[in-house]
Amino acid sequence: MFFTLKNNHDFWNMVEAISKNLYRGVKLLNTISDEQYSNCSVPPYFSSIGNNIRHILDIFSCIFSGLENGNIDFSDRKRNELAQIKTENGIVYFQDIISKLNNLKDADFDKIVKVTDDLGTGSLTANYTLAGALIQAHSHAIHHYASIGFIINHLGIELPDADFGYNPTTPRK
Numbered sequence: 001m002f003f004t005l006k007n008n009h010d011f012w013n014m015v016e017a018i019s020k021n022l023y024r025g026v027k028l029l030n031t032i033s034d035e036q037y038s039n040c041s042v043p044p045y046f047s048s049i050g051n052n053i054r055h056i057l058d059i060f061s062c063i064f065s066g067l068e069n070g071n072i073d074f075s076d077r078k079r080n081e082l083a084q085i086k087t088e089n090g091i092v093y094f095q096d097i098i099s100k101l102n103n104l105k106d107a108d109f110d111k112i113v114k115v116t117d118d119l120g121t122g123s124l125t126a127n128y129t130l131a132g133a134l135i136q137a138h139s140h141a142i143h144h145y146a147s148i149g150f151i152i153n154h155l156g157i158e159l160p161d162a163d164f165g166y167n168p169t170t171p172r173k
Helices: 008-029 034-038 049-066 087-106 130-155
Strands: 071-073 112-118 123-129
Touching: 008 049, 008 087, 008 130, 034 049, 034 087, 049 071, 049 087, 049 130, 112 130, 123 130
Parallel strands: 071 112
Antiparallel strands: 112 123
């Protein structure tokens, strides 16, 4: 995935959009209990809000872990169990990721990085730009926020805001 940012302003717009979306998760975690966060009772996947949050943040963490050597492996996730069962640990994980994102101000977003993932038939590696990897992680987060929205609805929890889990390009009725 090759995306070229035209200037520093584009970078800050991207970082701002990703940070704003990640803060939606923090807002949610500040309003729910650990029991709601770790509840795996909603079919068909029986996955919790916490499972989805941890997974979202693990993908961003993979980017930051592989950035220095230019090798990002989305299958090499930490899977911190406390971050998926305790809201406090989830919030700390969000804050860590947001801080690392905001510290990229001097990064070369057009830098080519190798991105590896297992697509179900084994690991594949492709060239991305750093911007492309971050954009993919952001879209992935929105997708999982939509899954979280489904869980939230079934648990009778209110969405943290009207844009939670909506891709900006999705038409609204």
